[in-house]
Amino acid sequence: MVFPMVMLKLADWLLYKILANSYYKAATKVRNHGFFQRNLSFKSPQYPSVTKCSLTNKVSQTLVLDIHGCLLRSKSFFPFFMLVAFEGGSILRALFLLLSCSFLWVLDFELQLRVMIFITFCGLRLKDMDNVSRAVLPKFYLENLNLNVYEVLASASNRLVFTSLPKVMVEGFLKDYLSVHTVKGTELHTIGKYYTGLVSGSGLLVKHRALKEFCGEKMPDVGIGISTLADQLFISLCKEAYVVTKEDNKSCANSIMPRDKYPKPLVFHDGRLAFLPTPLATLSMFMWFPLGIILAIFRLFVGIFLPYKLAILLGTSSGIRLKIKGQISSKKSQKNTKGVLYVCTHRTLLDPVFLSTLLGKPLTAVTYSLSKMSEFLSPIKTVRLTRDRAQDSETMQKLLSEGDLVVCPEGTTCREPYLLRFSSLFAELADEIVPVAVNTNVTMFYGTTASGLKCLDPIFFLMNPKLCYSIHILPKVPKRLTVAGGKSSHEVANYIQKQLADALGFQCTTLTRRDKYLMLAGNEGVVQDRTNK
Incomplete structure (x- = not known):
């Protein structure tokens, strides 16, 4: 069915291009000669901008809106389908979705949506979609929230969202982060534990029909939409109606949601992609991928086999930017026979490696869990801990008697500007403690994961064009x-x-490794070789 529709759309577009100009000129002449009266021309209702909506006296009111093009600043929902395809599916699924852009532009919105749903969800496990909706999508939704629309949403007590998009992609975020009471969206067909890629028998949700069925004769108090016929039918069923105009989206300074106004702090998130995968950005990623693998291998070789100074020189020339602050000194008290204990914040698996390189001496790192590949590739000595406090204390005491030691007491990485609760075990072991504040910034891939393959963490991190x-x-x-x-x-x-x-300018929390894994992976983070340090 899709291919004939594509051909029909393409033919329609060609006819439009060939005949539109002549038809338009003829219609202009007819109008100028007075064949149509001006008062008979149809004009769509002019709704005020959402910025004109008062935020007072709405505590007891009901608000209805759509997430697509309204609550989110992004006009296209393609990047969010790409996140599901890449993070929940595979790189091949993401490639197929990217290639579909070559013909999606000739389809109308409904057919575009059906094609993207089929490519993204056909054969996708329900469990994988659940992980993406809980751990990946909220970060990108929060970064794309329209501040003006959110403020109106937050002022209402009863919040309803109606959307043609798949309900599974938006419901978790809307309810957990924005306290939306009811979410009505397109339902997807499933067989067992898998999606078929087809919508359910009811088809794509039509917003104004769904609103009529849900509210009946009772009109919602406020409706927010965009300047399309479908949305105007939708918000015309409300007592008050407002639209998000192009000017509202252009004024980025007023519509971007700052982090301090997030409805819920974003401490944890998962996934490999560090950028919003628009079609152009995704194409750039696929073009970079082969070069990125070569670059990662080069950087690994440099870090493992070359002397420290040469490793720093070649590493910085490959796009690694190092910022060093503080005195690099490891002088010990003459009375102390133990090594120095370096206490680091934990951003990636390579924190002890970079510290060892900058200090210019080998260090020993202790870790609770580490993939065998990471352990094999590590240029410094790594020792596994057992989570048995007495045994781990004895192990660390022995290592300190042999030399300097690096420990990350958070127990797991955190990408956002927060520090997790520090384990107190390290404080019982040494008198000479040097705190080390570590932070990272990547451009394309995150080098940590909670639910993916941990053995690929160093590879993805070193694949970044710049870090x-x-x-x-x-x-x-x-x-x-x-x-x-x-x-x-x-x-x-x-x-x-x-x-x-x-x-670092970060915020302290009492959250732990267990909290992170319960949220991101649905487990306590103790599965060997699949946990994130």
């Missing part, structure tokens, strides 16, 4: 503020967490 590693070595913790000075291990851990957060 930045910032390391701030803070002064050694005074002895009076350590366990040896009379402080408890919890007090020391909390003090160092606060110092590192202040150095």
Whole structure:
């Protein structure tokens, strides 16, 4: 059915291009000669801009709107289908979806949506879609929220969303982050644990019909839409109606949602893509992929086999930007026979490697979980911990007696500007503690994962065309503020967490590794070789 429709649309477009100009000129002459009266011409209702909507006295009111083109600033929903295809499906599925752009432009909205649904969801597991909707999509939705529309939404007590988009792609975000009470969207057909790629028997949701069926004779108080016929039919069923105009979207400074106004803090998210995958951006990614793999292998070779100074020189020339702050010193007290304990914030698996390279000496890193591939590729010594406090304490004591040690007490990585709760075990082991504030910035791929293959973390991270590693070595913790000075291990851990957060401009939290994995992967993060450090 799709191919004949594509050919019909293409023929229609060609006829339009050939005949439209002559028809338009003829119609203009007819109009100018007075064959039609001006008062008989149809004019669509002129609804005020959403910026004109008052935010007061709406506590008890019902608000209805769509997420596509209204609540989100992005006009196209293609990037969000691409996120599902790439993160929930595979790179081949994402490639097929990208190739579909070559003919999607000749289809109308309904047929475009059906094609994107089929390519994205055909054979996709329900479990994978659930992971994407919970751990991947919320980040991109929050970054694309229209501030003006959200403020109106937040002012209403009863919030309803009607959309032609698949309900499974938007319902979780709308309910968990925006406290939307009811979400009506297109239902997808499933067989067992898989999607078929087809919509259910009811077809694509038609907003104004769904609103009539849901509300009956009772008109909602406020409706928000865009300047299309479908949306005007939709919002005309409301007592008050507003539209998101092109001018509203153009004024980015007023419509972009700042992080401090997020309805719910975004601490955890998953997925490999660090950019919104628009068609052009996705095409750039696929073109870069082969070169990125070669670049990652080169950077691995440099980090593993070359001396520190040469590794830094070649690494920076390959696009790695290093920001170093603080005194790089490892002088120990003459009375202390133990090594120095470096306490790092945890952004990627390579934090101890970069620190070791910048210090110019080999360090030992302790980790709770590490894939065998990462352990094999690591240029520094890595030792696994067992989560048994007594045994891990004994292991770390032994390692400190042999030399300097690196520990990441958060126990897992966090991508956003937050620090997770620090384990207090490290504070019981050493008197000479050096806090190290580590931060990273990537342009294309994230080098961490909670539900994907952990063995690929270093590869994806090093595939970035450009990446930045910032390391701030803070002064050694005074002895009076350590366990040896009379402080408890919890007090020391909390003090160092606060110092590192202040150095990075981050916010301290009491969230743990368990909290992260329960949210992102639906488990406690203890499955070997599939957990994220």
